[in-house]
Amino acid sequence: DVKVTQSSRYLVKRTGEKVFLECVQDMDHENMFWYRQDPGLGLRLIYFSYDVKMKEKGDIPEGYSVSREKKERFSLILESASTNQTSMYLCASSGGPGTDVVLETQYFGPGTRLLVL
Amino acid sequence: KNEVEQSPQNLTAQEGEFITINCSYSVGISALHWLQQHPGGGIVSLFMLSSGKKKHGRLIATINIQEKHSSLHITASHPRDSAVYICAVRMDSNYQLIWGAGTKLIIKP
Numbered sequence: 001d002v003k004v005t006q007s008s009r010y011l012v013k014r015t016g017e018k019v020f021l022e023c024v025q026d027m028d029h030e031n032m033f034w035y036r037q038d039p040g041l042g043l044r045l046i047y048f049s050y051d052v053k054m055k056e057k058g059d060i061p062e063g064y065s066v067s068r069e070k071k072e073r074f075s076l077i078l079e080s081a082s083t084n085q086t087s088m089y090l091c092a093s094s095g096g097p098g099t100d101v102v103l104e105t106q107y108f109g110p111g112t113r114l115l116v117l
Numbered sequence: 118k119n120e121v122e123q124s125p126q127n128l129t130a131q132e133g134e135f136i137t138i139n140c141s142y143s144v145g146i147s148a149l150h151w152l153q154q155h156p157g158g159g160i161v162s163l164f165m166l167s168s169g170k171k172k173h174g175r176l177i178a179t180i181n182i183q184e185k186h187s188s189l190h191i192t193a194s195h196p197r198d199s200a201v202y203i204c205a206v207r208m209d210s211n212y213q214l215i216w217g218a219g220t221k222l223i224i225k226p
Contacts, residue, residue: 042203042218058213090160105150106214108160 003027004109006091011114019078021112023091030095032074033058033106034066036087043090049074050095081116088113120144123204123217131225136191138220140204143185147209151178151189154201154219163189163202194224 007022023032033048035058045058047066055066063085067075074093078085092106124139140149151163164171164178166187171178175194180187191198204217 040218043205043216045213048213092160105162105165107162108152110157110159 004091004093004107006089006109006112008112009110011112013078013081013114013116015082015116017078017081017116019081019085019114019116021076021078021089021091021114023074023076023093023109024072025074025093025107026072027093027107028071029093029107030071031093031106032068033092033094034064034074034076035090035092036060037090037111038087046076081114083116086114086116119218120215121204121206121217123202123220125220126218127221127223129223129225130194132195134194134224136194136198136222136224138189138202138204138222140187140189140217141185142187142204142206142215144206144215145209146182146185146206148207149180149187150205150207150214151187152203152205154203156200160203191222196224196226199223 004025013019031050034046035043037043044060046060046064047055047058049055049068052068052071065077089112091109094106121142148167150165152160153163154160166178166180175192177190201219201221203219205214207214
């Protein structure tokens with residue numbers, strides 16, 4: 001089974017702190033994604049990466065950066081956390097060797113609920 | 118207007134009822150996904166469709182490409198089906214998914 005893990009289930013940080021959210025997948029997936037989920041808004045894509053050291057902005061990249069130094073690990077960084085970044089953050093991966101790009105499924109981690117005070 | 122609209126937003130039903138959740142979209146797509154999110158945040162992919170119909174246990178998903186519409190059905194619903202059901206479409210022009218806001222389903226015993 002595909003396994004996507006996130007470093008924390010719950011985090012409480014103060015405004016202005018630098019926050020690191022880590023995501024690791026164990027299925028040799030090419031693509032990794034970071035989303036945030038807020039009530040009534042659904043999932044919104046922050047950044048995604050389709051290869052090591054490659055990254056693309058999603059719909060709401062402002063205030064975030066990402067790092068993909070190794071294929072299995074995709075980090076989301078909040079340089080200076082703000083209260084409007086309080087949210088559920090979900091990591092996903094997709095696209096193993098030989099996958100049909102059109103029909104690939106994204107596999108999600110359990111999520112990190114971040115509270116910024 | 119959102120490119121992916123789900124209805125209803127909230128649905129409460131009695132155990133055993135037949136459930137239908139709808140998803141309409143306005144863009145050209147290559148595939149549509151139905152996902153399930155339980156309380157606590159974990160998301161599970163249920164179906165991935167590009168045409169026709171798929172069935173898995175008590176779950177059935179259909180898609181009509183011409184009408185830009187998909188439905189997720191649950192037969193013989195059970196309280197453990199209570200979750201948020203999310204529709205997401207993959208645009209035919211890039212890798213990204215566009216997400217619906219979700220339908221919160223509660224099945225009462």
